[in-house]
Amino acid sequence: MGEMEELRKEAESLKDQITAARKTVQDTTLQEAAAGITAVGRVQLKTRKTLRGHLAKIYAMHWGADSTLCVSASQDGKLIVWDSITTNKVNAIPLKSSWVMTCAYAPSGNLVACGGLDNMCSIYNLKGKDGNVKVMRELAAHTGYLSCCRFLSDTEIITSSGDCTCVLWDIETGTEKTIFAGHLGDCMSLAVSPDFKFFISGACDFTAKLWDIREAQCRQTFSGHESDINAIGFFPNGNAVITGSDDATCKLYDLRADQELNTYQDSSIMCGVTSLAPSVSGRLLLAGYDDFNVNIWDTLKSERVGVLAGHDNRVSCIGVSSDGMACCTGSWDSFLKIWN
Amino acid sequence: MSGSSNLVAMKKVVQQLRFEASINRVKVSQAAADLQQFCMQNAMQDPLLTGVSSSTNPFRPQKVCSFL
Numbered sequence: 001m002g003e004m005e006e007l008r009k010e011a012e013s014l015k016d017q018i019t020a021a022r023k024t025v026q027d028t029t030l031q032e033a034a035a036g037i038t039a040v041g042r043v044q045l046k047t048r049k050t051l052r053g054h055l056a057k058i059y060a061m062h063w064g065a066d067s068t069l070c071v072s073a074s075q076d077g078k079l080i081v082w083d084s085i086t087t088n089k090v091n092a093i094p095l096k097s098s099w100v101m102t103c104a105y106a107p108s109g110n111l112v113a114c115g116g117l118d119n120m121c122s123i124y125n126l127k128g129k130d131g132n133v134k135v136m137r138e139l140a141a142h143t144g145y146l147s148c149c150r151f152l153s154d155t156e157i158i159t160s161s162g163d164c165t166c167v168l169w170d171i172e173t174g175t176e177k178t179i180f181a182g183h184l185g186d187c188m189s190l191a192v193s194p195d196f197k198f199f200i201s202g203a204c205d206f207t208a209k210l211w212d213i214r215e216a217q218c219r220q221t222f223s224g225h226e227s228d229i230n231a232i233g234f235f236p237n238g239n240a241v242i243t244g245s246d247d248a249t250c251k252l253y254d255l256r257a258d259q260e261l262n263t264y265q266d267s268s269i270m271c272g273v274t275s276l277a278p279s280v281s282g283r284l285l286l287a288g289y290d291d292f293n294v295n296i297w298d299t300l301k302s303e304r305v306g307v308l309a310g311h312d313n314r315v316s317c318i319g320v321s322s323d324g325m326a327c328c329t330g331s332w333d334s335f336l337k338i339w340n
Numbered sequence: 341m342s343g344s345s346n347l348v349a350m351k352k353v354v355q356q357l358r359f360e361a362s363i364n365r366v367k368v369s370q371a372a373a374d375l376q377q378f379c380m381q382n383a384m385q386d387p388l389l390t391g392v393s394s395s396t397n398p399f400r401p402q403k404v405c406s407f408l
Contacts, residue, residue: 011350030368219360281381281389282378320388327388340388
């Protein structure tokens with residue numbers, strides 16, 4: 001009994017130490033520091049393409065590295081690989097389980113992955129010999145739903161799950177290489193750093209965690225949100241993290257200052273953030289909300305600079321292509337839209 | 341025994357907090373300056389920020405057929 005009480009006291013004391021250490025380096029705020037720079041002005045993007053073909057809610061999309069192909073997952077039980085420029089369907093992959101919640105495109109373009117309420121991450125080879133797309137591996141070990149997955153390469157993938165853990169898998173052997181445990185709630189989203197050394201996870205315990213992939217260690221934990229974190233992404237230079245939450249706000253946390261630098265919110269926005277993506281310079285943050293819109297924020301000045309209105313239902317996923325040329329939104333209205 | 345597994349879990353929590361407390365932190369002024377600098381340096385290469393002219397926009401319908 002005594003030891004438990006001592007440990008609890010030490011934990012509280014360490015939390016206070018962290019709060020104090022963060023305050024010590026807080027010699028200004030990002031908004032103050034950015035006061036002098038030119039405002040972005042109104043950002044007006046137009047729908048350039050509408051990708052039609054799914055028959056039910058779209059839950060996830062991910063751009064391929066070539067900025068042309070992208071993959072989407074719908075609860076109609078299909079994974080579709082699209083050529084976003086011609087709007088042609090390059091592949092339409094039927095899934096064993098239609099309860100899909102996430103999908104990912106490997107950087108090589110050879111593989112795609114998906115998963116959901118089946119608790120598994122299924123890997124598909126797009127470049128099989130006979131031209132048929134088949135399941136290559138089924139990664140099964142999570143005891144909760146698969147909320148997100150991201151490839152490190154053709155041989156490694158990271159998954160996040162409703163079982164509160166994230167896992168690094170060896171795709172060839174189909175086994176878990178590392179289990180990242182520490183979150184106290186369902187892990188909802190993950191993003192890999194530009195140098196592939198770290199990843200961040202957002203969870204229903206209202207925190208985001210930064211993980212060192214090879215050291216298998218949680219390095220930093222960021223709090224401040226008042227509800228589940230549904231979406232997470234890296235600022236393009238890899239030094240900051242952006243989160244989106246059911247509390248209707250997005251937050252920017254700097255990794256080196258170890259603290260929140262900005263909150264993106266407006267009293268008129270009262271619904272949850274479902275998805276987010278920064279533009280390639282990091283100056284714009286595009287975030288999808290439950291109210292069917294995407295809001296565009298100036299990340300430095302924390303002002304709303306645009307709205308993308310075009311979907312007839314919740315925007316569930318969003319992605320900016322790697323050359324920065326376009327933003328793709330996916331919705332429960334079954335359509336994907338390409339904007340720039 | 342649930343008592344001892346709670347103790348093990350709590351020790352891990354404390355160990356993790358010790359680790360997180362020990363990291364070096366950079367001043368917010370420095371972090372903010374670096375974020376701003378990155379945005380400025382890459383602004384011109386950000387098509388969503390600068391806008392895309394129809395002649396260079398791969399998603400704009402072409403008026404003339406072009407060979408790929």
